[in-house]
Amino acid sequence: MKTLLNNIDLNGALxxxxxxxxxxxxxxLHDGHISLIKKSLKLSNKTIVSIFVNPxxxxxxxxxxxxxxxxxxxxxxxxxxxxxxxYLPEIREIFKSTNKFKIKLNNQDRILCAKYRKGHFxxxxxxxxxxxxxxxxxxxxxxxKDFQQLLLVKRYIEKKFKSKIISCKTIRGKNKLAxxxxxxxxxxxxxxxxxxxxxxxxxxxxxxxxxxxxKDLISIKRNELKKKYDIKIDYLELxxxxxxxxxxxxxxxxxxxxxxxxxxxxxxxx
Ligand code: AMP
Numbered sequence: 681m682k683t684l685l686n687n688i689d690l691n692g693a694l695x696x697x698x699x700x701x702x703x704x705x706x707x708x709l710h711d712g713h714i715s716l717i718k719k720s721l722k723l724s725n726k727t728i729v730s731i732f733v734n735p736x737x738x739x740x741x742x743x744x745x746x747x748x749x750x751x752x753x754x755x756x757x758x759x760x761x762x763x764x765x766x767y768l769p770e771i772r773e774i775f776k777s778t779n780k781f782k783i784k785l786n787n788q789d790r791i792l793c794a795k796y797r798k799g800h801f802x803x804x805x806x807x808x809x810x811x812x813x814x815x816x817x818x819x820x821x822x823x824x825k826d827f828q829q830l831l832l833v834k835r836y837i838e839k840k841f842k843s844k845i846i847s848c849k850t851i852r853g854k855n856k857l858a859x860x861x862x863x864x865x866x867x868x869x870x871x872x873x874x875x876x877x878x879x880x881x882x883x884x885x886x887x888x889x890x891x892x893x894x895k896d897l898i899s900i901k902r903n904e905l906k907k908k909y910d911i912k913i914d915y916l917e918l919x920x921x922x923x924x925x926x927x928x929x930x931x932x933x934x935x936x937x938x939x940x941x942x943x944x945x946x947x948x949x950x
Contacts, residue, residue, distance in 0.1 A: 681759050684728075684767045687814055693765055694815070699725040702817035702843075704808065707731040708748040708861035709757050712851040716821040717761055719848055724819055728765040729758055730811060735771060737803030743945075748864045767815070774810050781809055781840060785832075791924060792828050792936055793947065796914045804829055805836050812841050819843065825850040825858050827934065827949045831924060850949075856882060858948045865944045873909050874941055878948060880905065881935055885950045888930050894918055895928060898935070905939075914938040914945075 684690045694700060701724025703716045713729075720727040731754055738744035751768070758766050783805045785794055794801050812820065820843050822830045834845040850858050855875030857863065866874060884901055888894055895918075902916040916937050920927045927933050934949040 681763050682765050683755070684765055686769065686773050690765075690767055690814060694726070694728070697726045698818070700815065700817040701725075701727045701819045701821060702811070702815050703727065703729045703821045704811055705729060705731055706733045706747065706861065707754050708750050708864065709754045710851075710859045710861065710863075712823055712825060712859040714757065714761065715851050716823060716848045717758070717763060719846065720819065720821045721761065721763070723846070724817075726764040728767055728815060728817070729763050730767040730769070730815070732767075732769055732774065732807070732811075734774075734803060734807045736806055737800050739797045739799050746865070748861050774807065774814075777810070779806055779809055781836075783809075783836070788925075789832065792915055792917070792919075793938060794828065796938060801829065801832055805833060808833050808837060809840065812837055812843055816841075817843050819846050821846050821848055823848050823850060824949070825860070826947070827921075827936070828924065852878070855879070860946065862944055862946065866941065870941045870944070873911075874946060877905060877909055877911070877937075877939070878950075881937065881948070881950045885930075885935050888918075894930070909941070912940040914940075 682693055684693055701720030703720050705713050717727060717729060733747055733749065735744055755766065783802050785801060822833060822845055824830060824847055830847055837843055837845060852858050856878040857875040863871065891897055898916060898918055902913055905911060906913055918927055918933050918935050919925060921932050921934050936949045938945065938947045
């Protein structure tokens with residue numbers, strides 16, 4: 681595995697390679713990331729994983745500071761997986777060139793996390809454009825765990841570049857909580873609670889198939905979760921998986937949730 685610290689090294693290392701698979705991450709790798717990497721290793725000639733905690737996508741400085749970082753462990757994992765390249769850029773390496781693409785979300789896009797984390801997706805898309813220009817991959821592997829991010833990045837990147845976004849299923853722990861680097865920030869009690877919330881919503885989604893008045897049921901569920909688990913919910917909504925519009929039909933839909941459990945913000949979809 682070659683470690684690449686700057687763009688000159690990267691260009692040299694990738695030169696002459698085709699069918700490059702790219703897995704962008706913010707590190708603190710877990711089995712969710714590993715599933716993306718394994719898919720890339722299977723579908724690409726060479727796989728490059730980036731670890732870059734993107735300051736631009738944090739709408740809160742404290743959140744950026746406390747974001748888990750564990751580079752030593754990450755490198756061990758990547759080496760064991762036989763990843764070809766790991767890209768560890770400094771902040772200035774990524775932002776030294778100007779981004780000529782305008783990033784402005786439509787009003788229809790200002791939903792879910794875009795509504796509650798101002799500037800977040802603009803920061804994500806900006807860095808994804810920069811990374812795609814630097815790496816120039818055939819395929820970029822992204823997780824359904826961050827479903828809104830996946831759809832937005834797909835729309836922007838596939839319009840501007842030849843790279844294809846490959847979506848990958850959400851990987852969950854034994855207790856059904858979606859794996860996330862942020863889970864490390866949860867104490868045992870809250871980790872268990874978050875697992876219960878995930879199981880609750882998996883069961884709830886199945887039950888919705890036989891029900892009517894889904895909007896009311898979701899509103900009731902929101903209050904129930906809030907009281908039962910003492911969480912602050914940003915949103916709990918049923919949306920169409922293609923358009924992300926609010927829907928009353930279970931077919932082609934997902935339940936989207938974002939909530940705070942003791943100041944740690946978790947998102948998931950079912
Ligand atoms: P992050 O390091 O959190 O920015 O995530 C990097 C990539 O891994 C993104 O495409 C995420 O959607 C994906 N990812 C994170 N957690 C999971 C998970 N539990 N299952 C599948 N993909 C995930």
